[in-house]
Amino acid sequence: MASLSVLRSAYPWIKTPLIACAPMLRIATGPLAVAVSRAGGLGFLGAGFDLSNLEADLKHSAELLAKLDTPINHKDTNGTLPIGVGFINWGADLKTAIAAIKRYTPCAVWFFAPASLPDDLVPWAEAIRSATNNKTKIWVQVGSVSEAITVAESLQPDVLVIQGSDAGGHGLARSASVLTLLPEVKDRLRERSMGHIPLIAAGGIVDGRGLAASLILGASGVVMGTRFLTSKEANISHGYQSELLRLSDGGRCTVRSTVYDKVRGFTSWPERYNGRGVINQTYVDAVEKGMPDEENQRLYEEETKKGDAGWGPNGRMTTYAGTGVGLLRDILPAEDIIRNTQVEAERAIKNISAE
Amino acid sequence: MASLSVLRSAYPWIKTPLIACAPMLRIATGPLAVAVSRAGGLGFLGAGFDLSNLEADLKHSAELLAKLDTPINHKDTNGTLPIGVGFINWGADLKTAIAAIKRYTPCAVWFFAPASLPDDLVPWAEAIRSATNNKTKIWVQVGSVSEAITVAESLQPDVLVIQGSDAGGHGLARSASVLTLLPEVKDRLRERSMGHIPLIAAGGIVDGRGLAASLILGASGVVMGTRFLTSKEANISHGYQSELLRLSDGGRCTVRSTVYDKVRGFTSWPERYNGRGVINQTYVDAVEKGMPDEENQRLYEEETKKGDAGWGPNGRMTTYAGTGVGLLRDILPAEDIIRNTQVEAERAIKNISAE
Structure with a gap:
């Protein structure tokens, strides 16, 4: 070839x-x-x-x-x-x-x-x-x-x-x-x-x-x-890795969105892009509850102080991952x-x- | 096996x-x-x-x-x-x-x-x-x-x-x-x-x-x-097939949406579903121009009278197709x-x- x-x-x-x-x-x-x-x-x-x-x-x-x-x-x-x-x-x-x-x-x-x-x-x-x-x-x-x-x-x-x-x-x-x-x-x-x-x-x-x-x-x-x-x-971080190993059903637990950029203040990505990340509290608040970006961003910033505890289903730390995340079994x-x-x-x- | x-x-x-x-x-x-x-x-x-x-x-x-x-x-x-x-x-x-x-x-x-x-x-x-x-x-x-x-x-x-x-x-x-x-x-x-x-x-x-x-x-x-x-x-219909053969870049020319159901009056699909179809005037009007569903539906119904001419980039006939549509070469x-x-x-x- x-x-x-x-x-x-x-x-x-x-x-x-x-x-x-x-x-x-x-x-x-x-x-x-x-x-x-x-x-x-x-x-x-x-x-x-x-x-x-x-x-x-x-x-x-x-x-x-x-x-x-x-x-x-x-x-x-x-x-x-x-x-x-x-x-x-x-x-x-x-x-x-x-x-x-x-x-x-x-x-x-x-x-x-x-x-x-x-x-x-x-x-x-x-x-x-x-x-x-x-x-x-x-x-x-x-x-x-x-x-x-x-x-x-x-x-x-x-x-x-x-x-x-x-x-x-x-x-x-x-x-x-x-x-x-x-x-x-x-x-x-x-x-x-x-x-x-x-x-x-x-x-x-x-x-x-x-x-x-x-x-x-x-x-x-x-x-x-x-x-x-x-x-x-x-x-x-350990919190990010633990969350990855916990997850299953990669096409359902992740989503493509721009909200993870918004809360982290990355506003310069060209419009044609977004990012696939694990659905977390940031996403739920933004998409299902209509929380304004500023409030969501403030909550994200507070979350960063929590360290590893900021990841997880109720967390706000961004967990970028592909749909293959459900296939991860070990470090x-x-x-x-x-x-x-x-x-x-x-x-x-x-x-x-x-x- | x-x-x-x-x-x-x-x-x-x-x-x-x-x-x-x-x-x-x-x-x-x-x-x-x-x-x-x-x-x-x-x-x-x-x-x-x-x-x-x-x-x-x-x-x-x-x-x-x-x-x-x-x-x-x-x-x-x-x-x-x-x-x-x-x-x-x-x-x-x-x-x-x-x-x-x-x-x-x-x-x-x-x-x-x-x-x-x-x-x-x-x-x-x-x-x-x-x-x-x-x-x-x-x-x-x-x-x-x-x-x-x-x-x-x-x-x-x-x-x-x-x-x-x-x-x-x-x-x-x-x-x-x-x-x-x-x-x-x-x-x-x-x-x-x-x-x-x-x-x-x-x-x-x-x-x-x-x-x-x-x-x-x-x-x-x-x-x-x-x-x-x-x-x-x-x-x-011939119009549908011709449109399929014309298309390329299947991930870009198609999109997942509920708008094609809406204009055709199929409102009973459970919420977790939508459909992948070729981006057409129905989609552009709904998503980019914010056209109300009723108006979009009316235009769709008019379009059905056009026969094969209702398909195509400026058409409104629904062209359901997967992302592999760009690989179709012949009938x-x-x-x-x-x-x-x-x-x-x-x-x-x-x-x-x-x-």
Whole structure:
């Protein structure tokens, strides 16, 4: 598969099928990103829209990578830092990004949610390619066929992340799941002679069955976010993780909404996005009881003082999670998550072939 | 796979992987149901909530079955009529159903959307089992893990149809796609020693890739609705079919809403449901322009006089379709749809195994 060899040549250390960790804001920091790449995946730092910590996070990651018992061979990284950086482009500052990228040459950048697509991303792609002599590969996350075609034509991305409606956190408010989105993107790109671009499936993939299904649907690999929320290396509070393990019926206990942004004061997301989070008191008050945003925001701010007790069915702390949350059973090291998922996918494929 | 042998023994004529045709209201009539079963699938009549035509539809189907060049062997049907009947249980009348079922012994009934789950379905299951001496198998469509467990425990269904968020037409307003819903249902039923119940995936399956992915996720077969809208045998207007072939970007051109029920005067759907349809003038007027329902309904009724011209981007005729609508390329006989889908699924599985 041509698109798979693109990935293998860019990232020689990866074990296939490729599993990347989503650049989850504040949660995917150095320890998680490094653990994922160390296990043969591709870890991303969640740099987000505020890049003031980016240099420090990259420095910390570089130190962790240098300290590994069995470090990733420099020869195997094409001279890059073998982790990526994920930006939320409506807010991220290009100059700050370029300074950090020049210094650390991450193996990938991941663009998401520019105010204007593709216009706002063109200067980002050009500046980064020029700053690292094309060593840093350009990943762009899209949520529709039309976005995929637009980005493919205007940016020539190295990788497209195809995000379906099951994803936790932010994504297009209106979208298909990976089940139909991925094949349609694949077909439309192939018709336009862009079938070589690797497609990475995101949204609803939490185990080997989801990984195997994504490969069947045309993906060259997958991104997992929700699954890594329950990794040992995630920078996440105990209350958040406990809540994730408690939940079941992921399509019913989560909902897509803008209310979680509102109470936390994040008002700059372009209108086409909202976020999938666990239904909690914030949502019930806003949607079922019509509570004004200001009051809901005040209650949220009070809740933040409660620490771990702020999560849970009657809590107000935002619990972003995908519909796969009901499949989470344990907290594991990222390395085990990756290995288990790959082994389970291979077994699922073997079983289905034998029938 | 134990759950697959349940299907093979109930329906000896089927070719696996099993493809069933969704009981689409007014669209899945005798010709489509018979063509699907004749091709080794399982065709359903869309009896819906108003059963006044049910006996006539069954009679017509029985005649079509008798007239086939190579009829389905009676020995192969366990003494049933080798098509099923789909009910919308909040409206369907049990007595009328039983009279028709006694007379024609369809090989399956399909329950969906009772006002109260599972209470309203218990008498249906009992009456039908008793009327046909268990020959007519009980299929129940659910859209969440909790519904699946409730139905499995209280009805001992022969088959569960697991409907994900990509489905066209009616389904739970809040749900996961098949990608996470199916594995979670599978795991939870297995834990409760109900892993033998065959799960049939529905919602977003339009080709062999979707079929293969569903099998990997734990399904014993699939239901397709949207794909059969563009079958030669569908009882559907030319305008509807043309619109389906024109559409792309299925997650963007469709939306889940109750507005299509409102303008057509279907006000009895339980609150937890809405329907996925193509965004048209009805939706734009209601949601973006705040048009009152009465005015929207009046405009819809006028539009019905236009015939085929009432469909399309500026039209008002309801175009129910799943997110897979962008993958539809042609109008084919149901037999070709089934064969192509099965062949493509086998090829997809073979390719993935070889990697």
